[in-house]
Structure formats: structure tokens, C-alpha cells
Amino acid sequence: MRVTVHLPGLLRADADGAAHVPVEVEDGTALGGVLDALTVRYPGLDRRIRDERGQLRRYVNVFVDEDECRGAGGLSAPVHDGADVRVLPSVAGG
Amino acid sequence: MTYLLVIGTRKGLFTARSEDRRGWEVSGPHRLDAADYASMSAVYAVGINPHSGRVLAGAESSHFGPSVWYSDDRGRTWHEPEAAPIAFPEDTGASLTRAWQFAFGDDPDTVYAGVEPHALFRSSDGGLRFELVRALWDHPHRANWFPGAGGGAVHTILPGILGAGERTPGAVTVAMSTGGVYQTRDDGASWAPANRGISAVFLPDEEPEYGQCVHKVTAAPNGVLYAQNHHGVYRSADPAKEGWTSVETGLPTDFGFAVVAHPHRPETALNFPVVSQEVHLPPDDRLGVYRTEDGGVSWRPFTRGLPEDPYFGIVLRDGACTDGADVPGFYFGTRTGDVYAATDDDGRWHRVAEHLPDVLCVRATEV
Numbered sequence: 001m002r003v004t005v006h007l008p009g010l011l012r013a014d015a016d017g018a019a020h021v022p023v024e025v026e027d028g029t030a031l032g033g034v035l036d037a038l039t040v041r042y043p044g045l046d047r048r049i050r051d052e053r054g055q056l057r058r059y060v061n062v063f064v065d066e067d068e069c070r071g072a073g074g075l076s077a078p079v080h081d082g083a084d085v086r087v088l089p090s091v092a093g094g
Numbered sequence: 095m096t097y098l099l100v101i102g103t104r105k106g107l108f109t110a111r112s113e114d115r116r117g118w119e120v121s122g123p124h125r126l127d128a129a130d131y132a133s134m135s136a137v138y139a140v141g142i143n144p145h146s147g148r149v150l151a152g153a154e155s156s157h158f159g160p161s162v163w164y165s166d167d168r169g170r171t172w173h174e175p176e177a178a179p180i181a182f183p184e185d186t187g188a189s190l191t192r193a194w195q196f197a198f199g200d201d202p203d204t205v206y207a208g209v210e211p212h213a214l215f216r217s218s219d220g221g222l223r224f225e226l227v228r229a230l231w232d233h234p235h236r237a238n239w240f241p242g243a244g245g246g247a248v249h250t251i252l253p254g255i256l257g258a259g260e261r262t263p264g265a266v267t268v269a270m271s272t273g274g275v276y277q278t279r280d281d282g283a284s285w286a287p288a289n290r291g292i293s294a295v296f297l298p299d300e301e302p303e304y305g306q307c308v309h310k311v312t313a314a315p316n317g318v319l320y321a322q323n324h325h326g327v328y329r330s331a332d333p334a335k336e337g338w339t340s341v342e343t344g345l346p347t348d349f350g351f352a353v354v355a356h357p358h359r360p361e362t363a364l365n366f367p368v369v370s371q372e373v374h375l376p377p378d379d380r381l382g383v384y385r386t387e388d389g390g391v392s393w394r395p396f397t398r399g400l401p402e403d404p405y406f407g408i409v410l411r412d413g414a415c416t417d418g419a420d421v422p423g424f425y426f427g428t429r430t431g432d433v434y435a436a437t438d439d440d441g442r443w444h445r446v447a448e449h450l451p452d453v454l455c456v457r458a459t460e461v
Contacts, residue, residue, distance in 0.1 A: 010158070013128035044176050048158040051189035052181040059157045089157040093134075 001027050001081035005038055007045075008088055014045040025079075031064060032075030034085055049087060059092035096461040097417055098168055099425055100149055101433060102137030105451035107151050109169040111461075115423045115437050118446040126163045126172045131155055139412070140457045141196025143205065143220065147461075150205070150221045152193030160192040162207070164221055168461060180207055180215050180224045186231065188213070195412070196221070197251035200261070208248030212239050212270050216282065227282045230268070235287065235304050239273035242307050242324070247271065249411055250311045257332035258317045267311065267319070267333075274306035275321070275333055290337030293326050309351045310411040314360040320390065322353040322411075324371060329390045341390025346377040351411040352426065356438075357418040361389040364396065364424055366409035374408060381405040381428065383443075399436070399443035406430060412455035419460050427453025 005021045012019055023037045032054070039046035049060050054075070056062060062069045063086040069077040079085065097115055101108040106123025126132040132153055139152035149169050154160040162179040163172045182188040188211055195208035205221040208214055213231050215224035230236075230248075240246060250269035254261035256277055264281040267288070274289040287304035294306045307324035314320065321328040321338060325348050328338035342348045347367045356362035365384045369375050376382055385396040407430030414426035427433040431450035434443040435458075 010129045010131040047161075047178050047181075051159060052178065052184070053187065053189050055189065057157065057159050092156040 001025060001029070001079075003034055003079055003081070003083045003085055005034065006084060006086045010089065011045060011048055011087065014048060015042045023085075027081070029079060030073070030075065031062065031069050031077040031079055031085065034079055035062075035075070059090040061088050061090045062086070063088065095419075097419070097423060097458060098142070098461050099417075099433070099435070099446060099456060099458045100140045100142065100151075100169055101427055101447070101450065101453060102140045102151065102153075102412075102455040103427075103431070103451035103453050104136045106133050106135070107137045107140070107153070107169075107172075108447065108450060110433070110446050112435075112446075115435055116440075116444050118435070118444075120447045124169060124172060126151065126153060127174060131158060132161070132163065132174075136192075136454060138454050139193045139195050139207075140455050141198065141205070141221075142457050142459045143198050143202065144418075144459070145198065145202035146220060147459075148220060149457075150196045152196065152207070154192040160190050162193060162221065162224075175222045177223065179217075179222060180209060182213070183226055186226070191245065191247075194247040194249045195251055197253055199253045200263070204253075206251045206253060206266070208251050208268065208270075210241075210245045210247035212236060212246050212248055212273060214248050214251065214266075214268055214282070229278070229283050230276065230285050233276075233285055235273070238305060239270060242271045244271065246273075250308070252311065252313050252319075255313045255317055255319070256334065257319060257330060257336075261317070267313075269308040269311045269321070271309060271324070272305055272307040274304045274308050275311060276304075277334060286334065288333035288337075290333070291330075291340075292321065292323055292328055292338050295325050310353050312353050312355040312363065314355040314363070315358055316360040318355075318360055318389070320353050320355055320363050322350045322365065323348075325349050327353070327365060327390065341386070343391070344386075344393035345384055346382070350409075352409045352414040354414045354416055354424060357416050357422050358420075359387070362387045363390070364414065365393060366414055366426060368408045375406055376408055379404040379406060381407070381432075383426070396436075397443075398441060399445075400434065401432075407432065407452075410454055413453050415456050415458055417458035417460060423458060425456050425458050427456050429453065
């Protein structure tokens with residue numbers, strides 16, 4: 001199946017400038033698998049989103065369509081063909 | 095001669111250059127990454143490799159996590175290794191919060207990093223990639239080390255130093271909050287606490303074997319160590335055998351974060367007093383530095399050139415340093431964004447910068 005990962009401006013430099021990255025994965029792949037596929041393509045990108053344990057960084061939110069993944073199984077959240085995966089910085093900084 | 099001062103702040107990295115250490119040209123915040131989010135990050139650790147001149151900066155983005163950047167042109171341009179320079183091995187179940195400290199070995203490629211959570215990493219390629227020093231991570235005491243208000247980290251690394259005497263190959267002294275001072279004599283294969291005499295006012299046993307909240311340790315040129323503790327200032331010629339001796343008489347308070355040894359005079363050091371663990375303000379609301387020239391037997395104010403108006407910014411544990419020059423310069427930055435420099439042949443402080451973000455660390459060198 002094919003999903004599209006949308007990246008915030010601050011992370012696009014780690015994806016050769018891409019704002020929207022189409023990702024091909026096996027049917028039934030969960031969100032974590034989509035991020036794994038993204039990592040293969042852009043090795044420097046993943047550590048902005050996940051720490052070395054593979055956990056989502058506290059102030060990075062990842063939405064599958066309209067649902068923030070933490071409320072839908074986290075990295076095990078289901079992803080369907082044609083889904084939009086949005087990576088967004090959460091409320092932090094300062 | 096040109097002098098370079100690298101300033102890590104809560105919001106980015108700045109540098110200052112000077113020919114005479116009186117007048118300074120400040121630039122920054124420097125661009126660490128192409129997207130600039132790292133340029134807005136907190137820079138908790140800066141290190142200048144004395145062999146190669148490479149500058150390392152450990153920064154943490156609140157959104158996108160920590161990393162280490164390096165500059166081989168003295169801070170003008172910055173690069174980040176593609177793979178995470180510091181990462182905990184999977185079996186530890188830990189993840190890096192941030193780098194707190196860089197220190198350099200006797201060869202150009204050996205770099206140590208002290209990090210949060212409490213751990214020591216070592217690089218053998220000049221700081222591009224670090225590996226966990228396992229024996230300290232696996233130390234049975236680690237379960238009882240806990241974070242202070244600033245977090246729990248190894249924040250002091252003194253390669254080759256155990257106490258007074260010649261530098262010892264394979265020796266490293268580290269300090270952590272909390273946990274205290276630990277030393278290895280076998281290149282990191284085993285570690286022993288060296289805290290006898292240092293108090294822990296927050297524990298039922300006020301002089302435990304370990305668990306103290308040592309804020310910073312600095313080494314005099316003869317290896318004698320000075321420690322600023324969470325209440326208490328100490329000196330030791332041999333922490334493992336002799337323990338530590340209180341040397342706070344003459345200071346306005348026993349609390350503080352930073353202490354800096356003179357690079358050539360073993361009996362001389364600077365201290366930056368702070369009022370108590372509850373207050374965290376300068377004594378008498380005045381920016382003050384104290385200097386000992388007799389190994390801590392007495393301390394005198396060293397304030398010429400500093401503001402005389404009320405002042406509320408303190409100096410954090412890595413907010414002070416020396417450039418180590420023949421005529422040494424001393425530097426400090428405050429949480430209210432002011433940076434000062436003084437040289438031994440001048441005896442007064444000169445303002446390097448003002449109105450920066452909170453200064454977290456400074457490091458200086460002759461270029």
C-alpha cells in the first residue's frame with residue numbers, strides 16, 4: 001500500500017527538502033513500519049521523530065489522517081492504503 | 095594572538111573573538127543546522143579540542159531531541175554526523191536526554207562526553223561517534239543515583255587526573271549530580287566512589303560513601319582538585335585515599351555551581367557563590383566572584399569591573415572557564431545573559447556580551 005508522510009518545515013532538510021514523502025509498505029503495516037520505511041530513505045530523519053529506543057519523542061505528534069497516534073495504539077496504530085501521516089511539532093519550545 | 099570564547103545559551107550558540115581580551119566581537123546565534131531548529135536549541139555543552147581545535151556543541155531541541163554538532167573552523171560553520179553521535183545501546187533501555195560535558199584525552203581523537211541520564215561516553219574519532227563506557231553504566235550504585243533539579247548527569251570529566259601528581263594514563267575522574275565523584279584507574283573498566291568528607295545535606299547520612307550532589311570539580315595544574323558541592327566547597331589532593339577537606343571559610347555562602355582552577359598556580363581558583371538550594375540568587379543581590387590564592391584557606395572578592403547595581407543572574411556549573419593561556423584569561427556568563435572576561439595581568443573584569451539568552455556554558459582558547 002502507499003501512504004504519504006507530510007513533514008513540517010523544520011524537518012524537511014533531513015528529507016532532501018521534501019514536504020510530502022510517498023512511502024510504499026506492505027498491506028497491514030502499522031505506523032511504526034511506515035516510519036521504518038521512511039528511515040531507510042532518509043536515515044537522518046528518524047532520530048528527530050523517535051529516540052534510540054524507538055519511542056516517539058515527547059513533543060513530536062504523528063497523526064494518521066485526523067487521529068494523533070498516541071490515542072490509536074501509538075506506533076502500532078493501523079495505517080490504510082492512501083493514508084496521510086502527518087508529523088507535527090507539539091506544544092513545546094520556549 | 096586571537097582568543098576565542100564559545101558561549102552556549104538557552105537559545106543557541108554564540109562566539110566572541112578578541113585580540114586583547116578587553117574588547118570582544120560577538121557573533122551568533124550560529125546556524126547549526128540547515129532548518130535552524132537546532133540554532134534555537136539549548137546548548138548545554140561546549141568543548142574545544144586542545145589538539146585539533148575542533149569545537150563540539152551539545153544541543154537539545156525540545157521537539158526533536160539532542161545531538162552533537164562540530165566545527166572545524168572555530169565556530170564559523172557547523173556539521174552534524176549523519177548517525178546519532180551519542181546513543182544508548184538498545185539493551186540499556188535508556189535514551190539520551192542531552193550531553194552535559196565534553197572532555198579530551200591525551201590524543202587528538204579521544205573525546206569523552208558526560209550525559210543525562212547519568213552516563214559517560216567515549217569517542218575514538220574526535221567526537222563523531224561515541225560509545226557507552228559500560229562499567230560506569232553497570233555500576234551497582236547507579237540505581238541509587240537520582241536527578242537533582244537540573245537533571246541527573248555526569249557533568250565533570252577529568253581525564254588523566256586522580257589527584258595531586260603526574261597525569262595518570264588510564265585514569266579519569268568524573269562527577270555527577272547526584273552520585274558524587276567516581277574514579278577509574280583502568281581506562282574505565284572499573285569505577286570507585288571518592289566522596290569521603292563531602293556532605294549530602296539531603297540524605298539521612300550526611301556523609302555517605304556516594305550519593306552526594308557534587309556540582310563541579312576542577313583540577314589545578316598539579317592535579318589537586320577543588321569541588322563545588324550542593325552546599326560545601328572542598329579541596330583534595332587525593333580523594334580516594336585522603337578524602338576531601340572543606341575550604342569554604344571566607345566565602346559568603348557554601349552553595350554554588352561553578353569553580354575554576356587557575357591553569358598554572360595550584361593554590362589559585364575562582365568560585366561563584368550562590369545563595370542556598372532554595373534561593374539560587376547571588377549573595378546580597380550582587381554579581382560576585384571570589385578568588386583564593388592559598389588553596390582555599392581564604393577567599394577574597396574579585397569584583398572589579400562588575401556591575402555594582404543589584405544583580406540576579408547566577409553562574410551555572412559550566413558557565414565559567416579559563417583559556418589556559420600563559421597569562422590566563424577567565425570567563426563567566428550568567429543566567430541573565432551577561433558574559434565577562436578577566437586576565438591575570440589586569441585584575442578586572444571586562445564585559446564581553448550582554449543581553450544574551452541565559453548562559454549555560456562557556457569555553458575559551460587561544461587560537
